[in-house]
Amino acid sequence: MQALTNKAQAVNRKPMTFWERLYLINIIKGMLITFSHMFKKQPTIRYPEQKREFSPVFRGLHVLNRDEEGRERCTACGLCAVACPAEAITMEAAERVEGEENLYREEKYAAKYEINMLRCIFCGLCEDACPKDAIYLSETFAPANYTRKGFIYGKPDLLIPNPQTEATAFAEAKGV
Amino acid sequence: MTILALDWGFIIEKLIMIAIIVLASLGIALYTTFGERKVAAILQDRPGPSRAGPFGLLQPLADGLKLIMKEEIIPNAANKWLFILGPGLAMTASLMTCAVIPWGSAVDVFGRHVELQIADVNIGILYVFAVVSMGVYGIMIGGWASNNKFSLMSALRAASQAISYELAMGLALIALLMTTGSLSLKTIVEQQIQGNWWNIVYQPLGFVIFFICALAECNRTPFDLPEAENELNFGYHQEYSSMKLGFYLFAEYINMIMSSAIMASMYFGGYDLPFFNEASVAPNIAALIGVGTLLIKIVLFIFLFMWIRWTIPRFRYDQLMNLGWKTMIPLALFNMLLTGAILLAKL
Numbered sequence: 008m009q010a011l012t013n014k015a016q017a018v019n020r021k022p023m024t025f026w027e028r029l030y031l032i033n034i035i036k037g038m039l040i041t042f043s044h045m046f047k048k049q050p051t052i053r054y055p056e057q058k059r060e061f062s063p064v065f066r067g068l069h070v071l072n073r074d075e076e077g078r079e080r081c082t083a084c085g086l087c088a089v090a091c092p093a094e095a096i097t098m099e100a101a102e103r104v105e106g107e108e109n110l111y112r113e114e115k116y117a118a119k120y121e122i123n124m125l126r127c128i129f130c131g132l133c134e135d136a137c138p139k140d141a142i143y144l145s146e147t148f149a150p151a152n153y154t155r156k157g158f159i160y161g162k163p164d165l166l167i168p169n170p171q172t173e174a175t176a177f178a179e180a181k182g183v
Numbered sequence: 184m185t186i187l188a189l190d191w192g193f194i195i196e197k198l199i200m201i202a203i204i205v206l207a208s209l210g211i212a213l214y215t216t217f218g219e220r221k222v223a224a225i226l227q228d229r230p231g232p233s234r235a236g237p238f239g240l241l242q243p244l245a246d247g248l249k250l251i252m253k254e255e256i257i258p259n260a261a262n263k264w265l266f267i268l269g270p271g272l273a274m275t276a277s278l279m280t281c282a283v284i285p286w287g288s289a290v291d292v293f294g295r296h297v298e299l300q301i302a303d304v305n306i307g308i309l310y311v312f313a314v315v316s317m318g319v320y321g322i323m324i325g326g327w328a329s330n331n332k333f334s335l336m337s338a339l340r341a342a343s344q345a346i347s348y349e350l351a352m353g354l355a356l357i358a359l360l361m362t363t364g365s366l367s368l369k370t371i372v373e374q375q376i377q378g379n380w381w382n383i384v385y386q387p388l389g390f391v392i393f394f395i396c397a398l399a400e401c402n403r404t405p406f407d408l409p410e411a412e413n414e415l416n417f418g419y420h421q422e423y424s425s426m427k428l429g430f431y432l433f434a435e436y437i438n439m440i441m442s443s444a445i446m447a448s449m450y451f452g453g454y455d456l457p458f459f460n461e462a463s464v465a466p467n468i469a470a471l472i473g474v475g476t477l478l479i480k481i482v483l484f485i486f487l488f489m490w491i492r493w494t495i496p497r498f499r500y501d502q503l504m505n506l507g508w509k510t511m512i513p514l515a516l517f518n519m520l521l522t523g524a525i526l527l528a529k530l
Contacts, residue, residue: 034494038490040494041226041490041494045225045226049230051229051230
């Protein structure tokens with residue numbers, strides 16, 4: 008049979024010499040190896056104090072975006088829900104009434120917008136599907152919760168803070 | 184009223200010393216568990232326990248608290264008396280060893296000349312062997328009383344291993360005793376202080392044999408077959424919980440400390456600090472320096488035990504027995520003959 012690589016080695020069946028059979032020397036060699044590890048750098052990240060940096064393409068929790076004037080961008084078109092492979096997104100649309108122009112950007116808005124974080128696979132397809140740039144995935148992840156219901160995030164959990172009234176919280180959420 | 188004629192100061196002095204040594208052994212054992220975890224971690228590029236207190240120094244206390252708070256379970260089918268007796272016996276046997284170890288020379292307190300040794304028995308080393316052999320009963324009784332096949336297997340292993348290695352250990356020791364001519368640990372240490380060299384120079388092979396056998400006696404890796412998880416689940420303390428389990432684990436660490444102390448005393452000059460003239464300082468301070476020296480030697484030995492544990496995998500059982508009977512005992516006999524021949528030639 009032709010060898011695929013040149014790495015094949017014949018098994019060494021030479022009987023062990025006296026010193027090899029003593030084992031003591033090999034044991035000391037092994038101990039020197041473990042001893043040298045005392046001076047190696049530890050790769051440990053001490054979690055609550057130190058956190059590992061996420062990759063720049065990390066996809067975490069969803070954020071519902073607002074425009075510069077603090078108006079919700081979402082028009083409840085449902086494209087994100089259609090795009091979602093895990094069927095995690097549900098929403099109910101409502102029509103904007105007179106006097107709500109400062110709250111919603113367009114005439115139609117999402118009265119209810121829910122994402123089930125237990126279903127969500129954080130693929131980011133909703134982000135791609137959104138024509139209004141209203142949903143994107145942030146760099147945080149869903150914290151632990153006691154109940155399954157707690158993982159269904161509604162509008163209060165998802166909406167980004169208003170840039171007009173809470174500028175600092177908005178900047179923090181944007182991660183700029 | 185002969186009882187009043189006793190030297191009460193002597194009794195009080197000994198009682199205080201017993202209390203100090205037992206408590207100190209327990210404290211050191213507590214922190215040896217911490218050391219074990221820390222050494223293991225550092226040898227494996229991990230930080231180890233670091234949460235409880237600064238550098239994780241309160242970790243052993245947290246572990247102890249956890250063990251005490253755990254539920255005491257005595258299996259239904261277990262022999263209750265023996266089940267309770269087992270860990271107690273293991274603990275007692277390992278603590279009894281410390282009675283003959285000379286921890287230092289002597290100090291003068293309140294006008295009394297206090298030897299830093301509980302009992303300078305003239306058969307000290309023989310006593311140690313007798314007590315160490317009793318430790319096997321603790322394991323054996325515990326394993327048998329659990330009424331669990333794994334525990335029983337483990338106890339049988341522990342017993343046969345201890346008996347096999349005690350032979351080679353004793354033979355290695357006889358060679359040493361031929362050179363010292365005394366069984367008293369105090370005398371052996373004093374000889375090393377007065378003589379030029381420590382006994383390790385005269386008995387290197389004897390020490391290697393003794394050390395390997397001590398590893399086996401303490402059930403430490405690579406001879407920790409009684410605790411081989413892959414074959415026996417957890418070993419002889421399988422059914423134990425709470426502080427009874429704690430006693431077994433503790434006894435193992437105390438055994439380690441005691442065998443380190445004995446090796447340090449017999450082969451490495453005990454409380455002798457090399458290149459240091461004890462007469463140049465006050466006798467009390469010299470004695471304290473001696474105690475510190477012995478403790479440092481013990482710590483180094485314990486580190487060696489741990490270092491070996493986290494480097495070498497355990498033997499197979501037949502390999503263990505082969506090593507004990509076919510290698511250690513002939514080697515020890517050879518060492519004994521060699522020592523005898525040299526002693527004869529020197530006459």
